[in-house]
Amino acid sequence: MYGNQIHSAMINQSLVQNREKPPRQLVENRTSYAGRDAVFSVYDTYQEASRVELKSDSPMYCGMISGKKVIHSGDETPFEFVPSESLVLPPDSTIYIDFPDAKLNQPTKCITVELPLERIDEIVARMNDRMPRTKTSGEWEYDASASVHFSNTESVDLLIRKLFHIFTEEHNQKDLLVEMNTAELIVHMLQTESRNLLLKNYRKHVTQSGLASAVEFIKNNLDRPISINKLADIACMSKASFYRYFNNEFGISPVEYINRERVKKACKLLRNKDLNVTDVSFKLGYSSLSHFIKLFKEHTGTTPKQYQLKKQAG
Template structure:
């Protein structure tokens, strides 16, 4: 790894408690049989710092901002709440445009044994097969950028704590948490594919077909029985597979899609809250308001006011 050469000052303090050897990508490495956790801190601006790992790696931003330069991708801002999956031996070149002693950039890099990933995914496919026999669970590490959801954020925090604690059960806990992380990441990738590229999978995946059907029929009542019939599955089998691959129940998915549609209606200055209610499939303003608040944590009126900067 290439690093800038400015001397370490007493003003910079490591959040991890380790000695500061450099102000750029100061590193603490913690090891496990199946993985290594590298915790990085940068206290000054720097450009095109090079980094690569000899195992598949998940990096996650903790504080501050980086600009990432990767082959086949335009440079992009990398910020807290985001993670990036990369294959082994993939060169990263990193800019630190904002890092200072008082406001350092912090991130982690979690390298995981390729064999451990393969074994975990194979077990997942054996125990929880996907809805289509032609599809497989897998972990795509090819420059895969994602926004951490609640579960993945929680697992990242848990691994940081486990790697640093002194506990006789530590290797066991880390191994099981790594396995869950791999499964959660695989689920996230499948979900993004089915929801973000639905049209590409309609003819080959029954859940993608059902997702498209739901989106086309949001304004009327949709039952699990109707949806399971569309998928040519029993009600119980459909419910289990839907939640397994999409991460939510059919009812929760329908609700979030209706709220998404309602937000689009509210984004039109000429549309009212009543318009948004009935055009997104709700038949009661009270039910609509409560449902909107449950998803967005504000009421429809507040959302519209914020959107258009109204008092």
């Protein structure tokens, strides 16, 4: 997501400007800022390292700013963690981290926000009261047993930048600002967790959930035009209700979700050496090649051709 990459660069610049002291240690050098309801930390690693332990006693939000990490979590397949991505760790969890690219002049940088479980429970209750889910989706709840890894929206990147400034600078209403912005972060976390769960198990919910049925239709029809009216009909909702519940459940609009799914599928297709960019654009139902290229670059920060050459070379 190109916009997100710009915001990550701005966050990184702010971090550098606010932290001029030499590091106390070269691996996971930590600087923390405590608030009433949260602890904000910045981690810098200046040399390559492997299997570095990170423990989380309370729920922890992690956001990558620069460099790359490889995360080892339980029995899961190790995965890369890069800028404009987030990772939410459940309480009482431990992960191990590799730093393959860290250098003294190009540190791998990450921020974390530790959140009391009671604070999350409070926000969950408010969400169920003020922004209830559809009847078939059940109530909002926080899964304290699972980690969640996701790509940031522009609003999440902006929120992290705001939190950084609130924690590291003096404000007359610091506690109030921390409370407001951590509440927004928790909402994003819960919406992402809900989205990941529904998308992972959408086939199980198709007969019960209108939103799951709409998701299934989107996944099966990425190669053709998809109208919101059609999706609303499938979900058995009015167009206005469908927009509201979809945004409420996923934190993004139906159109943005469709665009993301098409870009994800395009990334897979571009790995095929027998397909060129025009072929991929056609397979995804785009009538305009230039529109496809523009959309792809907005979401990935690179053109389809550049992406294809990089992946095929690797």
